[in-house]
Amino acid sequence: CGRLDPGERRREAALAAARERELAPVALLAQAQLALAALLAGRLVLAAERARAALTAAERRGLERTAAAATAQTVLTATLLHWEQREEAERLLARAERTLRPLGERSPRALAAQQRIALLIADGAWDMAVALLRAAQAELAGWPLAPQLRARFVAQEGLLRAARGEREAAASLLRAACMREPRPEHAAALARLRLASGEP
Numbered sequence: 001c002g003r004l005d006p007g008e009r010r011r012e013a014a015l016a017a018a019r020e021r022e023l024a025p026v027a028l029l030a031q032a033q034l035a036l037a038a039l040l041a042g043r044l045v046l047a048a049e050r051a052r053a054a055l056t057a058a059e060r061r062g063l064e065r066t067a068a069a070a071t072a073q074t075v076l077t078a079t080l081l082h083w084e085q086r087e088e089a090e091r092l093l094a095r096a097e098r099t100l101r102p103l104g105e106r107s108p109r110a111l112a113a114q115q116r117i118a119l120l121i122a123d124g125a126w127d128m129a130v131a132l133l134r135a136a137q138a139e140l141a142g143w144p145l146a147p148q149l150r151a152r153f154v155a156q157e158g159l160l161r162a163a164r165g166e167r168e169a170a171a172s173l174l175r176a177a178c179m180r181e182p183r184p185e186h187a188a189a190l191a192r193l194r195l196a197s198g199e200p
Helices: 006-040 042-062 067-082 086-100 107-121 126-140 147-163 168-181 184-197
Strands: none
Touching: 006 067, 042 067, 042 184, 067 086, 086 107, 107 126, 107 147, 107 184, 126 184, 147 168, 147 184, 168 184
16 A cells, blocks of 8 residues: 555656756856856866866766856866866867857856966967957946956966067056955956066
């Protein structure tokens, strides 16, 4: 008495599986956001671990072509670039860009653009990097973005100007950013600029 027959058990299992599938995108989004938060906090090892966990979950659930998966790919790209693992970084970034292109997700697109700019800078493709930076800033103007992401665009602009020989303009840009909105991204870029110039 009270026991489920085999057909009922199968239906219960199917219902549980359906519920799990419905929740899977939400869980994946949470995992990707945690990875992004760790990256923006400078916790690269944790960011990479969370991003890989999110990507594993995405592949298991068939959610590889979602904005959440692309966010995780881009977070992992950022950590790999930091650790100079360029080949895997480029592969992941290309996948993320293909996924994000038709979507309207601003924060993942901003992060992906920043990683592409970083690759262009590493290649010495200054003009292409500047063009992409300007396009990204124009596209994202007026949209709410994490302060860290906006600050990274300013930092990249300063470093790009310096790389093109506009050191005084770069220093002025970064000093103004530090005064207007003190952020570690601005300070780090200004410190790099001073170090490259031989300033104390």
